[in-house]
Amino acid sequence: MSKSLKDILLPVAGGTALVIALAVFAANRDYGQSKIESLQSQVATARAEVETVKATTASELEAKIAEVQAAAAARVASGANLTAPAPAVEGAYGIGRPAHPEEIAAWDVDVLPDGRGLPEGSGDVYTGEELFVEKCGSCHGDFAEGVDNWPVLAGGFDTLADEDPVKTVGSYWPHLSTAWDYIHRSMPFGEAGTLTADETYAIVAYIMYSNDMVDDEFVLSNENFLEVEMHNAEGFVIDDRPELEYAKWRAEPCMENCKDEVAVTMRSVFLVETPPEGGSESLMNDATIEGLPTFTAAGPSFIPEATAKPTPAAVQTTTEEKADAGGDDALIASGEKVFKKCKACHQVGEGAKNRSGPHLNGLMGRTFGAVDGFKYSNAFKDAHDEGRVWDEASFAEFLAKPKDYMKGTKMSFGGLKKASDVEALAAYLAAEGAE
């Protein structure tokens, strides 16, 4: 270990090279000694390739920090800081411990636009399509067209100047590395970090295919990664508000007679009510600007007869009345709302399929872990073998704190805090998922 550590404790130039080399074995989540040895040779190679070396000199750092400290001290003097700036000591405090190479390899997996950080590997469009449909399609659509409010990943070319630009990997993203990095680290939603390097290459290849960037024979690999041209690579400018806006808007503002007359040109599209149980209800506002006064320095042109909108109290009563009158229907409707927290991973109702969670049709009375074709965690497999059955009690206990009730469940959901939500959800699943 100390031998490999020596290579980790490189001067700065080596640090850059390290990123390349370490990511190679990080992809497979395999931190064995043989990997570390191969890493060492790669570090040596990569180090030789680094062109410019910018060594930190102690004096440079001290000068910079002294500058920052002085500025902070000035803020303290002005009464702005709550505490005096933290002192700067000579050298390091010696707190913390050296990072192990395996640790850096496990966490330092980001990929840069110039390809640094990409592990060896490859994937083709066909494999990518299969993986995409299985792992990504429930949210992004089988053709990367996006489901509901989930992101659209394909198409949208030449829409960036339109009223509602469609910003996809093809039409908008300036670097392919961003897609690879994000998919590899943060996707699939609810199962992040489970894709291998080859799977990631394949999924990215399929997304490129969906964007007509490549044909169906295409194979993406670390070898040809930098050859890909992104449609919108040149579409970004660095923040130019200082030049374009600040110069104009740093001026003494007008205080009197700033306009001749002011009229309302648009009213709120949505009235947003705030029910006592939380969240909000958006209702279309049908009020028009007819009959509203204009304003001058003399005040409003006239005082219109007020048409007060329904107060929140009135809306509250309506909600309660509905709940009273509706009975089961209201409970089911309320359960449908709760189900929004589940539907990223679970389906229920006609044609429901397994997604990242099993389908929930016929849940009550079903044995734990009993849906065909779903890969359950060991916790659920064990429960299945024990013959445990979903009923109101187990459902409620599980949903209150899933990870406490089923230690080792793959379900990445914190739980429902309110018993009333659990009850409503059970009613909704029973109604929607009846078999």
Place this chain on the structure above:
Amino acid sequence: MSDKTNDRSTSRRGFLTGAAAAGAGALAAGSARANGPDPLITELQDWASYTGAGVDETPYGMPISHESHVVRRNVEWLTASPISSINFTPIHALDGTITPQGCAFERHHSGAIEMRKEDYRLMINGLVDRPLVFNYDDLERFPRENHVYFCECAANTGMEWAGAQLNGAQFTHGMIHNMEYTGVPLRTLLREAGADISADKWVYVEGADASSNGRSIPMEKALDDVLVAFKANGEALRMEHGYPVRLVVPGWEGNMWVKWLRRIEIADRAVESREETSKYTDVYEDGTARKWTWVMDAKSVITSPSPQMPIKHGAGPMVISGLAWSGHGQITRVDVSKDGGVTWETARLGKQGDAKALTRFYLDTKWDGAPMLLQSRAMDETGYVQPTKDQLRAERGENAVYHNNCIQTWYVNAEGVAENVEVS
């Protein structure tokens, strides 16, 4: 014994609540105001007779039940799933400047995680002499500082580009909170690891949650006022705010304030991660986009009156109140207009000198009962004046999502009901 007490208490309370409600109704109607003595005064009330809650009834107290409407709220249709979503601080109902953690807006990309301090690790690597790993206790051994800063999501007011959309200050301006943070300056950790701090270097920061949200921060900012924070408003960060450790990037967009901070990497270029290319970039009318728009420009909003805070008292003395902030430093002045920007009056500011923190403003005034078009306009220490919606649209078009810092207008009718509007 206690059961009996409760029974008596409940039935009596039930009766009295009804009476109080009737009284309030009469007051609202106005004419009955002076008609006879108030039973709340002339009759013995429960709370003046029976004992209240004991000291340990709520080991960690929640707001009183009567304030249960003052909560974070989301707008469900804005996002596909509450796991990757945002909600809004009830700024309309708060005063002063500090946002309690429990009602401070949340934005998660893969949900809030419940990590133990014991399981916390922070790595610093890349262009450093000594790649290091810290645990939570290590961080508390470094000299630390306290600062109050606002954290605003770049998308705050984003819905309003296309026109007046959501009726409520909570929904138009509630993606913001303001807390007193305790933390270690990032520069202290950079120095500990012997980082290359030359000006062309970047500090890439990454979270431990499933989204592993990562952003690149230029070295100059990293050395300036960025904090690795573990307390907010005196107590541990709440789970939804990144317990046990989050990054605080004063004045810059909230997405960079990485929660559950697990890694700091010094690099020779920006990573151009998903959150700094496909998101948090601004598309303008001609289809080009701005990137690296980190600073939150000066902005203000009147929180009361506002759609959720109508004027209930009729004409007479009143306080118009709101919040102002700037990512460039201190707020130096806030002006308020009651006529849609024809005439402006300068408001009274709360505590001055807090840079990159919320500033409370008050206009102590008298309402004549006529309709108003209420606006506020902030100025910061750089002399920047908060722009109108028209000024912003002239520069950027209507396709942008982020960084809408326009002047907000509330139309207040003669009944005191306020509505989100746009004006000429």
